[in-house]
Amino acid sequence: MRLKTLVAVLGVGAVVACAPVQSGPTTTGTDEKTGQLRVWLFDEVNRGPKEAVVKEAISEFQGKHSGVTVDVQYIQVSSRAERFKAAFSDPKSAPDVAEFGNTDLAGYVSAGGFSELDLGSWSESKDLVPTILDTAKVDGKTYGVPWFVGVRALYYRTDVFSELGLKPPATLDEIAPLARQIRQRKPELIGISAGGKYLFAALPFIWANGGDIAKQDGGKYTATIDSAEAKAGVAKYTELIKDDICPPATCAGNGGDASVEAFRAGKAAMTIGGDFNRKSVDASSAAGKYGVVPLPGKTPGSVAPAFAGGNLLGVMKGTQRKTLANEFVQLLASKKYQQKMYTAMGNLPTFGDVQKQVSDSDKFLEPFTKTLQSGTKFVPVTPAWAKIEAQTVLPTMIQEVVTGAKNVDTATADAAKTMNAAFAS
Amino acid sequence: MTAKGQGRTAFAYLTPALLVLGGLLAYPIYQLVLISLYDYGQEQVSGGAPLTFLGLGNYQKLLGEQQFWTVLGQTVAFAAVCVVGTLIVGAFLAILATRVRTWVRMTLFLAALGAWSTPAVAGSTIWLFLFDANFGFVNEVLGIQGFSWTFDKWTAFGLVAAQVIWCSFPFVMVTLYAGIKAIPGEVLEAAALDGASAFRTAWSVTLPLLRPIILVVTIQSIIWDFKVFTQIYVMTNGGGIAGRNLVLNVYAYQQAFAASEYGLGAAIGVVMTVLLLVITLFYLRALRRSGEVL
Structure with a gap:
């Protein structure tokens, strides 16, 4: 008996005395001017054109800096979370410069992954669209340069x-009756392909109704998804995923890709798609017989606020070549290379003047740049957002309403509760 | 050599194995328990925030969550269906294999081994193709194009359970077949001479002799089916519509690991380990009561 007590005491002692591992401080303080600069960019379905532009930028960069080589690694978007977490935990395996999604920013910054950028000395930076630059900021500090932006409109x-x-x-309110009418007269078609997991299609409905996901108050976020306005938006969006417009059995599990896929397959009369979906729609059965308009707002002529998605280029905190990394970011994100990236990949630029240039020469972009100019919105900039996203809080909320498991009031109240718990931790 | 000396020698021989076991088993479990007692997120891992000792805080949070209990219930029921299904199918086919001609048996074994060796992700995806609402072979044969198997909670669970049974029955079948074949022919002959019917022979002779093997395959199946991840994750797209097809492992991944809440995730891991140990112990005790020497 006594032995057991001793073992138990020792066991508890061991548990309390040792703690889980933490990696050390990530800043090194060195700033080397030669050697290899390591860069992570996202892999794409059709990477060739992107790679060509990046290679061009690299040879320009290497021409300017002798003794510097740039090594680019293309990482998968789907496994980015694991890759970045590993890089933060082990600075030795981390790159110097990385491309990353703007919704991931807050989480990465609080994990101590990216360093603050000083864009003051970079003359081109003043032409960056302010609402887009905001997506690169946490608590007023800039941690990345917006490389391109993506917005959605109504196909x-x-x-x-x-x-x-x-x-x-x-x-916005005309969409549901219109979609219902189409499905009534052409039952083989989905009125509008909306998805239960397609959060970025649902958000404009919430925003256009005057609601929001959460509000910031003195640096702290509180969920407002259960406010009357947000609930009105949720109700409007979930109305679309019903048997008479987009049957739940087909649509409730769909995210953005699957929603657009139904439109591509010629099975939907409308969908909400991004400027980045153009190439795939043009290569589908809907090619040549579709148009795009901005997603309308509450009043005729207005535009529903869109989600400003997009990717940033940032400098990792643990880098040993801070100056070089900064210069490379400014080169790759420059007007010149954004223009080239637009030509190569169709990525919308983040500079106001470059945006205007490309939309003047390409009619297709008009609804998207119009959406951008009428003001975009963003998800809460807090590390808690990554958690809320991983736990699929909002898609679950939409699906609960769509399947009738909960009504709008209960589903939004429950989502608000989960979100507030995440904000508080 | 004295008895004591013998014991010491035996222990010395066992030491390497014990060290390996300790390293591979005890240390990870120790780390798991340790992490479960802390607020351990990505910030803490990469050194951006200090560690906070929570004690049982993660467990409190977990057990206070209503969804955890729902998911736990679903997991137990799902695992039970899979275990029973696997054992019935496996046993039936094992008996069948002892009764058929060699080439039929060979075909059966090859087909079963094919199912067994298919990677879980590939197997799940193939099943999804087969049961696709619009283009799936099954719906075409049944003439119910457009019916979604993965939308409704119960058809989705049923489909995944069928897939799990499909890829785990071969183990049961092969093991039981070997067990049946190992039963001495004299015993069965004696039963036949005593005038026992086929059912009586199976119930009173074969089954008791197979008991140790059934024990092993049952425990194995319980442990496997309780920990199902891939099939649910792939086939229900991460836990079904509104998370109604979540099982414990997918829940742990989604709520804790994908959300970088490693402390909470470790707590779920500890709860699962304890549950499995308890189930196994109960099962062993029940068997020992019924007179089995283990």
């Missing part, structure tokens, strides 16, 4: 609309 089938003698919706 619709011109052939179906002219056959039925319809016009694209002028307000």
